[in-house]
Amino acid sequence: MNGTLTIMRRELRSYFSTPLAYVFIVIFLVLSSWFTFNFGNFYNGGQASLAPFFGYHPWLYLFLIPALSMRLWAEEHKTGTIELLLTLPLEIWESVAGKFLAAWAFIAIAVILTFPIWITVNYLGAPDNGVIMAAYLGSLMMAGGFLAIGSFISATTNNQVIAFILAVVICFAFLLAGFQPLLSPLVGWVPQAIIDAIASLSFLTHFSDISKGVIDLRDIIYFALLIGTFLYANVLVLHMKKTS
Amino acid sequence: MFPRERVPQSVLTMINCQNLTKQYGPLIAVDNLSFQVCPGEVLGFLGPNGAGKTTTMRIIAGFLPPTAGSASVCGFDVENHATEAKRKIGYLPEGAPSYPEMTAQSFLEFIADSRELVGAHRDKRLKEVFNLLHLEPVLEQTIDTLSKGYRRRVGLAQAILHDPEVLILDEPTDGLDPNQKHEVRGLINEMAESKIIIISTHLLEEVDAVCNRVIIIDRGQILADDTPKNLEARSRFHNAVSIKFADSSQLESARTKIGLLPGVLNTEVNQNIDRLTAFPADGQMLLKTISELANAEGWDLSELSLESGRLDEVFRTITGGAAT
Numbered sequence: 001m002n003g004t005l006t007i008m009r010r011e012l013r014s015y016f017s018t019p020l021a022y023v024f025i026v027i028f029l030v031l032s033s034w035f036t037f038n039f040g041n042f043y044n045g046g047q048a049s050l051a052p053f054f055g056y057h058p059w060l061y062l063f064l065i066p067a068l069s070m071r072l073w074a075e076e077h078k079t080g081t082i083e084l085l086l087t088l089p090l091e092i093w094e095s096v097a098g099k100f101l102a103a104w105a106f107i108a109i110a111v112i113l114t115f116p117i118w119i120t121v122n123y124l125g126a127p128d129n130g131v132i133m134a135a136y137l138g139s140l141m142m143a144g145g146f147l148a149i150g151s152f153i154s155a156t157t158n159n160q161v162i163a164f165i166l167a168v169v170i171c172f173a174f175l176l177a178g179f180q181p182l183l184s185p186l187v188g189w190v191p192q193a194i195i196d197a198i199a200s201l202s203f204l205t206h207f208s209d210i211s212k213g214v215i216d217l218r219d220i221i222y223f224a225l226l227i228g229t230f231l232y233a234n235v236l237v238l239h240m241k242k243t244s
Numbered sequence: 245m246f247p248r249e250r251v252p253q254s255v256l257t258m259i260n261c262q263n264l265t266k267q268y269g270p271l272i273a274v275d276n277l278s279f280q281v282c283p284g285e286v287l288g289f290l291g292p293n294g295a296g297k298t299t300t301m302r303i304i305a306g307f308l309p310p311t312a313g314s315a316s317v318c319g320f321d322v323e324n325h326a327t328e329a330k331r332k333i334g335y336l337p338e339g340a341p342s343y344p345e346m347t348a349q350s351f352l353e354f355i356a357d358s359r360e361l362v363g364a365h366r367d368k369r370l371k372e373v374f375n376l377l378h379l380e381p382v383l384e385q386t387i388d389t390l391s392k393g394y395r396r397r398v399g400l401a402q403a404i405l406h407d408p409e410v411l412i413l414d415e416p417t418d419g420l421d422p423n424q425k426h427e428v429r430g431l432i433n434e435m436a437e438s439k440i441i442i443i444s445t446h447l448l449e450e451v452d453a454v455c456n457r458v459i460i461i462d463r464g465q466i467l468a469d470d471t472p473k474n475l476e477a478r479s480r481f482h483n484a485v486s487i488k489f490a491d492s493s494q495l496e497s498a499r500t501k502i503g504l505l506p507g508v509l510n511t512e513v514n515q516n517i518d519r520l521t522a523f524p525a526d527g528q529m530l531l532k533t534i535s536e537l538a539n540a541e542g543w544d545l546s547e548l549s550l551e552s553g554r555l556d557e558v559f560r561t562i563t564g565g566a567a568t
Binding site for chain 2: 003006079090
């Protein structure tokens with residue numbers, strides 16, 4: 001556990017000692033506001049709600065989180081620091097958890113820095129702040145899901161560009177798993193139960209529930225399981241890489 | 245392979261490798277290696293590039309699992325009790341990798357935390373290694389701005405920070421200038437008494453300077469396991485006598501006369517530096533007879549020396565590079 005904290009601290013420090021952190025945060029803030037005000041009908045909607053704001057989060061995450069996660073392990077392999085890391089008296093899972101938590105905390109910082117928009121909507125009207133809280137929570141859970149996938153992919157390759165592209169593609173698949181046009185080719189020959197299972201993996205479905213203010217335990221469990229599964233796979237891949 | 249006599253030591257204090265084998269697909273990088281290393285030993289791994297030195301060190305350090313066989317450090321198996329074994333080891337990987345965006349200080353603090361150093365002891369050890377490796381001037385610099393020599397020293401600092409019982413250093417002086425090399429060797433010598441130290445190197449003079457045992461490996465196999473002195477004794481130059489004349493025109497006649505001395509096997513002249521070397525027949529000491537001859541003949545010598553043996557020549561002979 002101490003090992004996890006040590007790794008987490010090192011990683012977080014590293015984010016802020018390179019331009020990466022600032023570039024990421026600025027781009028996230030600019031894009032999320034720009035989408036909200038230009039395409040989200042924030043003013044014209046006539047409702048004091050942050051729904052237009054949160055609606056764009058999955059699409060921002062789709063590109064920004066793989067950009068963050070691609071370096072997590074690929075860079076360690078490329079620069080050889082993986083040899084240092086794996087010969088320290090730490091368990092592999094401690095390193096995996098530490099890196100994941102640092103990146104997650106970093107995204108949380110970026111998300112929390114969007115608070116002016118929350119103040120704005122409260123200034124303009126009387127939104128349901130409970131719903132907004134829930135949406136922030138849902139957004140972070142979803143970010144964790146994207147990140148766990150990205151971290152896993154990063155561990156499988158030494159090439160950051162490949163890690164980025166694969167992570168985007170796989171996250172995209174998870175995002176749209178419940179999207180009807182994608183599922184329609186399956187209808188008729190694949191049992192409905194499997195189609196339902198695929199659809200139930202969709203990030204969008206689970207996120208949209210939470211962002212409407214409905215905190216369903218099943219949605220939380222879904223993201224927690226997803227994160228757990230991919231981090232476990234991450235540990236396995238690192239073990240496998242050692243033995244190959 | 246020449247077995248050495250060794251005082252029996254407790255398994256709990258040493259490195260024990262049994263039939264270590266590492267295969268990468270069809271390539272056998274380490275082939276059935278067995279050896280023990282005891283405290284007080286500074287073991288030098290010698291071998292051509294790709295001989296399996298780094299792979300062997302990586303296995304002991306717990307970075308790579310062996311394909312077959314086992315290794316233990318202070319009684320802890322490197323696979324089944326990996327974390328305990330890693331606590332005993334300080335490891336400098338090949339190329340001394342470190343995180344380029346961190347400052348030297350924050351990097352070493354990170355290592356201290358990972359090594360579970362706490363409180364006053366942590367601060368004391370950090371200060372000590374900063375001092376020992378002269379890192380004070382660069383502590384606030386990020387590692388990517390450091391010179392190669394400083395980076396290597398940061399890597400060494402990282403390895404010795406927790407005062408480990410076992411030190412595994414893969415080419416510890418690579419990239420250092422002669423003064424820094426000298427200092428690092430001094431440092432290794434200071435630590436040698438109480439620790440087990442394994443270093444790999446290409447530099448034969450380094451073996452002379454720090455190692456009290458040498459293992460020569462090639463194609464994953466141990467070809468020699470001996471003290472540097474004994475290895476030098478295997479050289480044909482061992483106990484050979486070299487002389488140089490102030491006036492090199494005497495060289496040829498002297499060569500004939502020396503060749504006739506009892507105990508001289510043959511003679512050789514290095515034309516480039518006009519140096520004559522007489523090789524002894526088995527176990528004969530030539531220095532006395534040759535110096536007496538020189539006196540009797542009234543030769544004007546600018547150099548007369550007894551050779552202890554040449555490690556580089558032994559190395560080439562053993563690893564099969566002698567033909568070139």
